[in-house]
Amino acid sequence: MKAGIQELLHDEVEEQFEQLKQKKRKRRRKFRRIRNLAVLVILAVGIFYFLSDYSKVKSLRVVGNRYYSDEQILEIAGLDYDSRFLLHPSFWIQHLLEKEDLIASAKINKNANGSITIEVKEKTLIGYLGENKQTLQVLDVNGDTLQLEKGMLGNRADLPYIHDFSKTELANLAAAFKKLKDESYIQMISEIMPHAESYDAHMVKLIMQDGNSVFVSYQGIALLTHYKDVLKPLEGNHVCLWIDEETKAIAKRACPSETAQGDEDGAQDGSEEEKSGEQSETENE
Numbered sequence: 001m002k003a004g005i006q007e008l009l010h011d012e013v014e015e016q017f018e019q020l021k022q023k024k025r026k027r028r029r030k031f032r033r034i035r036n037l038a039v040l041v042i043l044a045v046g047i048f049y050f051l052s053d054y055s056k057v058k059s060l061r062v063v064g065n066r067y068y069s070d071e072q073i074l075e076i077a078g079l080d081y082d083s084r085f086l087l088h089p090s091f092w093i094q095h096l097l098e099k100e101d102l103i104a105s106a107k108i109n110k111n112a113n114g115s116i117t118i119e120v121k122e123k124t125l126i127g128y129l130g131e132n133k134q135t136l137q138v139l140d141v142n143g144d145t146l147q148l149e150k151g152m153l154g155n156r157a158d159l160p161y162i163h164d165f166s167k168t169e170l171a172n173l174a175a176a177f178k179k180l181k182d183e184s185y186i187q188m189i190s191e192i193m194p195h196a197e198s199y200d201a202h203m204v205k206l207i208m209q210d211g212n213s214v215f216v217s218y219q220g221i222a223l224l225t226h227y228k229d230v231l232k233p234l235e236g237n238h239v240c241l242w243i244d245e246e247t248k249a250i251a252k253r254a255c256p257s258e259t260a261q262g263d264e265d266g267a268q269d270g271s272e273e274e275k276s277g278e279q280s281e282t283e284n285e
Contacts, residue, residue, distance in 0.1 A: 057083045058114030065120050067102050067152065073118060076100060085114050093118070101146050126177045127160035127192055129170075143174035160189040160206075169194060173204065176221040185224045195256075211238045213255060220245035 060079060062070040074080060077093045090108035093116075097106035102122050109117040123146075129137045135147050139162060165173060177186070188209050195205035195215055204221065206214040214227070220243040230241065230250045240255035 055084045055086065056114070057081055057085050057088075057116055059116070061115070061117045063117065063119050065122060067122055067125075068100075068120070073097070073120060077118060079116065085110070085116075088116075101148060102152065124177075124183050124186075125159055126174060126186060127162040127189070129162050139170060139174060141174055141178040143171045145170075158187050160186065160192045162192045164193050169202070172202075172218050176204075176218040179222040180224060181222070182225050185227065188227070213238075213240045214243060215240065215256075216243040217245055223248055223250070226250055 057079065060074060060081065062073045065073055068076075077088075077096055079088060079093070090110055093108045094106045097103050097118070097120060102125075103120055104123045105121045107119040109119070111117075124141045126139045126141060129139055129145065131137065131150070134149065136150050136152075138146050138148060138159065140146065162170075162173070173192070180186070189206050190209050191205075191207040193205050193207075195203040197203055197215075200217055203215055203217050206216065206224075208214060208227075210231075212231075214224070216223070223243050223245060226248075227241075227250070230252075239252055241250050242253050243250050
């Protein structure tokens with residue numbers, strides 16, 4: 001009898017175990033169906049999103065650019081209003097922009113509303129050294145000379161023409177302009193050339209866009225930020241200004257050409273007086 005009871009209990013346990021297994025199978029099948037359905041829904045939503053206008057860029061904005069136009073920046077970044085927002089990650093846009101010769105750094109801001117703002121920091125150019133039909137050679141504040149296609153710079157007139165400097169002097173010039181806090185003053189310069197005085201053989205002459213000439217040492221170039229302050233009391237153009245880096249003063253003085261002309265006139269006057277004196281002595285004899 002005990003054997004019969006044990007057999008009945010064993011059969012009951014097996015039946016319960018089998019029922020549990022079937023329930024687990026049903027739950028797994030149900031879970032698989034729900035999971036597969038969720039995947040299909042996600043795929044359908046994703047496909048709908050990417051095929052619809054919702055996935056496109058809604059707004060594009062470029063800030064910080066001077067030499068590049070907004071259109072050039074967006075073309076380099078590979079962006080337009082047909083671009084898919086999620087297919088253009090920020091790190092890739094930044095990589096594309098920072099490969100450019102004139103871009104020092106780029107920062108990309110993407111918002112969930114589909115807007116992208118590109119903030120670029122361009123290299124600070126001091127001026128151009130020379131040009132041919134296709135390219136323009138420019139100098140930046142790091143002392144690097146860059147060969148650029150002319151089309152890259154919208155208006156070359158914004159850059160001063162730098163000439164007659166040696167390589168060492170160009171390096172000194174770049175280091176001096178790097179200390180200039182406001183690079184907008186570079187746009188006020190038309191030409192940059194070396195200038196020598198008896199007390200300083202390594203000065204710089206800056207011909208300004210307004211016709212004035214500024215004579216300064218390399219160390220005094222940072223004081224150009226005071227240039228506008230001295231223009232108010234001056235009357236007329238084509239004056240010569242001398243910057244003293246020790247006193248941080250800018251003074252109006254005679255231009256070197258005027259001084260040379262004055263010395264020449266003085267020498268001519270002295271020569272004429274000498275000739276006149278010799279002539280008088282001859283007549284007396």
